[in-house]
Amino acid sequence: EVQLVESGGGLVQPGGSLRLSCAASGFTFSSYWMHWVRQAPGKGLVWVSRMNSEGSSTSYADSVKGRFTISRDNAKNTLYLQMNSLRAEDTAVYYCAGGYSYSYSPFDYWGPGTLVTVSS
Amino acid sequence: QSALTQPPSASGSPGQSVTISCTGTSSDVGAYNYVSWYQQHPGKAPKLMIYEVSKRPSGVPDRFSGSKSGNTASLTVSGLQAEDEADYYCSSYAGSNNLFGGGTKLTVL
Numbered sequence: 001e002v003q004l005v006e007s008g009g010g011l012v013q014p015g016g017s018l019r020l021s022c023a024a025s026g027f028t029f030s031s032y033w034m035h036w037v038r039q040a041p042g043k044g045l046v047w048v049s050r051m052n053s054e055g056s057s058t059s060y061a062d063s064v065k066g067r068f069t070i071s072r073d074n075a076k077n078t079l080y081l082q083m084n085s086l087r088a089e090d091t092a093v094y095y096c097a098g099g100y101s102y103s104y105s106p107f108d109y110w111g112p113g114t115l116v117t118v119s120s
Numbered sequence: 121q122s123a124l125t126q127p128p129s130a131s132g133s134p135g136q137s138v139t140i141s142c143t144g145t146s147s148d149v150g151a152y153n154y155v156s157w158y159q160q161h162p163g164k165a166p167k168l169m170i171y172e173v174s175k176r177p178s179g180v181p182d183r184f185s186g187s188k189s190g191n192t193a194s195l196t197v198s199g200l201q202a203e204d205e206a207d208y209y210c211s212s213y214a215g216s217n218n219l220f221g222g223g224t225k226l227t228v229l
Contacts, residue, residue, distance in 0.1 A: 035218065044209060045158070045160075045209050045211075045223065047217065050218065059216055095166070104154040106156040107166070107211070108168055108177070110165040110166055
């Protein structure tokens, strides 16, 4: 059974940092481009970042560029998102999602999400 | 990196058909045949319904279909059923990034 499980969310003060993890199982993680997608409360989906299957190529939305860093450990089947200089507008449920082989592949698999709340 | 444009809401009676549009630009929807659609029920993760404009993943009913013309993609749900009531999001590959639409709340009357 395919599973993606995010963790690491919580309450953080503005300007603070948080590291999200996404543990994958049930599929060949190392063959998948992985993405982070977020959804603010009551709002729509917003693509945040992606990384290629080998971990050598990344891309970011303008809103998080320079503050967030995506990474992965294929030996541990885990995707990460390091979030620094957090702002109130970063408050959202963060989903990890996987697409097979290519950057343009659809998001086949999704985790249940982890909530990040940025507030003082 | 502007979001794709979707109508905020759509509705139809059981058995009817409804079409949801997704408008982008010549740099995203118009440039690539990599448009996908996702269904999201409240409190749940999104689910892939259509990929590469018009292809259906295994297990998705053939009541769901997709198309594209120029910079606008469309999702059609035929034979509406109560369980189709959900939020629907389009997504497009855009080269250096990926984009989502703002979402459309589909109500089955």
